[in-house]
Amino acid sequence: MAGALVFGSLAGFLGGRKGKADENRWQLDPDKCMGCSNCATACVLDESAVKCLQCFDMCGYCDICTGYFDPNYNALTTAAENQMCPTGAIIRNFVEEKAGQRFYEYTIDEKTCIGCGKCVKGCALMNGSLYLQVMHDRCVNCNECAIAQSCPTQAFLRLPSEKPYLLKKLAQTLIVNKARDPKQTEARALINKVTRR
Amino acid sequence: MNGRNGTIALGVVLVLLLGSALAELIPTPDFSNHPIPTAAVPGTTSAAREYLDVALLAVALVLATYWAHRTRSRRNLFLLSLASLFWFGFVRQGCICPIGATQNVAMAVWQPGYVIPLSAVIFFVLPLLVAAFFGRTFCAAVCPLGAVQEVTAVRSVRVPRWLDHVLSLIPFVYLGAAVIFAATGTAMLICRYDPFVALFRWNGNANMVIFGFSMLALGLFVGRPYCRFLCPYGAILGVLSKFARWHVRIPPDRCINCRLCEDVCPYGAIDPPSSAPSPTDVARGRRQLAIVLLASPLVVLCFAALGTQLGGPLSKLDPEVQLAEQIRREELGLTKITTDASEAFRAARRPVAELYAAAVSQRERFDRLAVALGIWVGLVVAVKLISLSMRSRQSDYEPNRNGCVSCGRCYWYCPNEQIRLGLIQTPEDLVKLQ
Structure with missing residues (x-):
């Protein structure tokens, strides 16, 4: 009898697995993120699974980047006291001077980034091209994500594991457009891992 | 009239400004x-x-069952x-575990x-499945939480019978609560209050560390406190x-009622x-059983009534409900202190009415589920009372099926086991039988 009971429940649970849908992975909605810094500290991993990403197609390549420079900077140099990033994870590279304007490219060094979102908060003053994502080579997919628990905007949600990333709505339009060009393999690779909204 | 037009015009201008500000990002060069x-x-x-x-779980379960039942080692x-x-425990850091998987099933x-x-x-x-055929061999040697407590159960005192009965109801209440919180997507109680995950990870928040290490300390004197209670x-x-x-x-073949095993179970699981x-x-026993049987619907009803009062307090653990209450207090001017969540809520410009509606519907869910929890606890108490009123009929020393974790500590104390191992010839070598 007990055996039948357990077998029955097993069959029930297996049947209850919502068809052939993918298993879930944690992700945060960058449109809801406020850059509160909890991501850097709340994760159960010593080094948070949350990292910053740059959506270059949304970036203004500003000279005075509000995501890169501390609002109280001394000088527009790469010296640590001028930078917003506590670990110096944003790499600033000069690209071109056009019509008297100097343009810089800002790239995130994934290994150095701690996911604190300070740059996200700063960038949100302008274009908001920097955004946080849970990186799935690091995330151990806890039952109850410790960051989700402490997220003030409840920005965390479960996504299908095949497409465990989210773009800002605006960025999604841009990247989808970009990926139409068959030469843009990186954009295609990115959009394939993104759950679209 | 004029003033109103002015307000509308101002509003339109504001909306236009806001709209243009949103649309006009600095263009990518x-x-x-x-x-x-x-x-x-x-x-x-x-x-993979x-x-x-x-x-590994399957292999460990097979081995544990084999060693507990066949070789009695x-x-x-x-x-x-x-x-x-x-x-x-230490490699997988306490995740994944069947205890927590209960919540995933509830969520599914x-x-x-x-x-x-x-x-x-x-x-x-x-x-x-294994327990349904062979007893709790999982607890004996597969569960990492059980293993920690098994290792640290050095000086177990006997918990008084009445206290043991009362405390052994807690797991059912905890189970009911964990299922409710998982079902509403509020929290994963079992994971949040996992006692030893902080030890496995050597990392964790204050709650986890305090709870875990006090559980470990308690386990020195009360065998397997987490498992039992x-x-x-x-x-x-x-x-x-x-x-x-x-x-x-306890014995490999038959019990000779020598009483040697009577006090050896650190978990109080030998009847x-x-x-x-x-x-x-x-x-008297029959009268007691009749009274308990008649009273049990009343018990269930009482706990269900208690459950109707629990919806509010339980729903306060839900982040959406918490936020709604905070916003309400702020709107009414009852508090000047804002929280991270309320600031984020205002910055996101989400309609307040929508938040309130979501919180109310979550509260209603909790009201229903709390009554279900009350009924569940009532049923558990009623079943416990009935089982206490029934006279067990057994002629031997036997492990209590509920509490026995098949750890095999008692085997060694049985003279028949020593005969089986060839250490002695007759039980009289060890004990004088009456």
């Missing part, structure tokens, strides 16, 4: 010789490790529990959109092992033989 890159995101780690865990069981502690049932991993289903069902999964295992076709026995009741005892 058109570089002469620099393509705009795209950031890459890493792929998902493979699920999960299936390794499932395979306490030493092997102990070594296996150390191995489980190493792998499921009640949360639309949640897809339970196959490994979680197997982790939940496999130990139950808290573990919600152990509650299910205990019920299933009542029906087990094969359950571990003595029942004495023959006198006719007055029988009559």
Whole structure:
């Protein structure tokens, strides 16, 4: 009898697995993120699974980047006291001077980034091209994500594991457009891992 | 009239300004010789490790059952529990575990959109399946939480019977609460209050560390406190092992009532033989059973009534409800202190009415589920009272099916076991039989 009971429940649970849908992975909605810094500290991993990403197609390549420079900077140099990033994870590279304007490219060094979102908060003053994502080579997919628990905007949600990333709505339009060009393999690779909204 | 028009005009201007501000991002420059890159995101780690865990769980369960039932080897069981502690505890850091998988099953049932991993289903069902046939051999040597407490159970005192009965109801209450919180998507109580995950990770928040280490300290004197008085999964295992076709026995063959094993179980899970009741005892027992049977619907009803009062307090743990209450207090001017959540809420410009509606519907869910929890607890109490009023009829010293974790500590104390091992010739070598 007990055996039948357990077998029955097993069959029930297996049947209850919502068809052939993918298993879930944690992700945060960058449109809801406020850059509160909890991501850097709340994760159960010593080094948070949350990292910053740059959506270059949304970036203004500003000279005075509000995501890169501390609002109280001394000088527009790469010296640590001028930078917003506590670990110096944003790499600033000069690209071109056009019509008297100097343009810089800002790239995130994934290994150095701690996911604190300070740059996200700063960038949100302008274009908001920097955004946080849970990186799935690091995330151990806890039952109850410790960051989700402490997220003030409840920005965390479960996504299908095949497409465990989210773009800002605006960025999604841009990247989808970009990926139409068959030469843009990186954009295609990115959009394939993104759950679209 | 004029003033109103003015307000509307101002509003329109504001909306236009806001709209243009949102639309006018600084354009991405058109570089002469620099393509705009795209950031890459890493792929998902493979699920291979999960299936390794499932395979190890199956192997460990088979070994534990074999060593508990066939070879009756306490030493092997102990070594296996150390191995489980190493792998499921310190290597896998307490995740994935069947105790927590209970919540995933609850979520799979009640949360639309949640897809339970196959490994979680197997982790939940496999130990139950084994318990339904062989008793709690999972607890004996496979569960890392059990293993920690098994190792630290050095000086166990006997918990008074009445206290043991009362405390053993807690796991069922905990189970009910954990299911409710998982079903509403509020919290994963079992994971949040996992006692030893902080030890396994050597990392964790203050709650976890304090709770875990006090549980460990308590375990020095009270054998397996988490397993016996808290573990919600152990509650299910205990019920299933009542029906087990094969359950571990203290003697290898027959009990000679020598009483040597009477006090050796650190978990208080050995039941003595029942004495023959006198006719007055029988009559009194019947009267008691009749009263309990008649009163049990009342008990359930009382707890259900209690449950109607619990919806409010329980829903306060839900982040949406918390936020709604905070916003309400701020709107009414009852508090000047804003929280991170309320600031974020205002910055997101989400309509307040929508938040209130969501909070109210969540509160209503909790009201319904709290009554269900009340009924569940009432049923558990009623069943406990009925089982206490029933006279067990047994002639031997037997492990209590609910509480016995098949750890095999008692085997060694049985003279018949020593005969089986060839250490002595007759029971009289050890004990004088009456």
